[in-house]
Amino acid sequence: MRLLSRKATCNTHGQDSSYFLGWQEYEKNPYDEIKNPTGIIQMGLAENQLSFDLLESWLANNQDAAGFKQAGQSIFRELALFQDYHGLPAFKKALVEFMSEIRGNKVTFDQNKIVLTAGATSANETLMFCLAEPGEAFLLPTPYYPGFDRDLKWRTGVEIVPIHCTSSNGFQITAPALEQAYLEAQRRNLRVKGVLVTNPSNPLGTTMTRNELNLLVDFITEKSIHLISDEIYSGTVFNSPSFVSIMEILKDRKCENTEVWNRVHIVYSLSKDLGLPGFRVGAIYSNDDMVVSAATKMSSFGLVSSQTQYLLSALLSDKKFTKNYISENQKRLKQRQRSLVKGLEKAGISCLKSNAGLFCWVNMKHLLSSNTFEAEMELWKKIVYDVKLNISPGSSCHCTEPGWFRVCFANMSQETLELAMQRLKSFVDSMANQSTHQMMKNSRKKSLTKWVLRLSFHDREPEER
């Protein structure tokens, strides 16, 4: 008799994906400048550690908030008691204002339409529970964030059908690709309930164009389905073109209070833009009251603790701080991304032109022994075990073309990034030397064969020739 549930024993969580395996390898042998200088450098984790000092200095200057005091008086007891799952109004207000600020105040958000969740992970799963039945499908453009297999499918039983995007147009979404994914779902007898996109994209590090966003709105209008826009990196855009939220498109198209308006939902989190994944602060924003109400009830499974809400409502309400943080953080990200791109260029490696995110989408096709995913895994293993860099292979992001890798740049010091680039360059150089050596060996073998052939030709009796 089965003692554990199917959910507990099935492997749809995706733990065995190379994305998570790389993390495990890193954990076994983590790089440390002093204690383990030959260890693995973690470049598979989309964390932002570049602006901690700004947060720390705010904490030092705001002892009341950090010490759970209000006007000098402790509010510890208030925070320690059981909170209602609607969340602190002051925090929801500060969060929606921060979301508007990130979008250049081109759109505003209503605090009554936001649901707090324990990170974007919980927000995405909760939306799946609200919008789809087990066995129904969401369409996702590839390549996509590997965690989605766990977040969207595992516990909900929802299926993901890929919208195949390719390097030929910089992995942009096209109308035929959307249509093809829809047909594929129908072929598999899956009812399509919506499309989920990440804008800016993880793993591409690019923002969606207005054209793509308009295509999506047309598509969900025509098919009468939902659209989830995961905008977790909306404040992590450091180059032009600037970020355009799906809300801005709906506003421009005068969709307010239409059916489509109610079918578009935004996911947000402070894990990336504020670099606080450990605080577990996420949100669902929806114009559909039923979704807000159901998601609020479900949020009791993944609330944000009251002391976190208290601390962050003070931090996000400090407009001088948020303004400076957003611009300084973007400046640092821009420098860091440029540094990675330059390091890669020195090793003869290019990447997709990006303007956002905490990673680059790197093209290493020329280093593959063949144009296959087996060769991609072979290269990935060499990079993890020999070069000692944990990067994420494109196959873990469901990319359809072998040879792409996601490389993160903001979860380490500049010195560590430079060391990583030195290691990569030495590896590429040694591969080039090996292949030159092999070519020379082959050509020597060829000329030797020719010489032997010629000799044997001369050795033969004239009549044998």
Ligand SMILES: Cc1ncc(COP(=O)(O)O)c(C=O)c1O
């Ligand atoms: C696109 C995307 N969505 C969701 C998440 C999960 O974020 P959180 O830490 O807020 O749960 C991530 C994390 O990397 C992500 O990249």
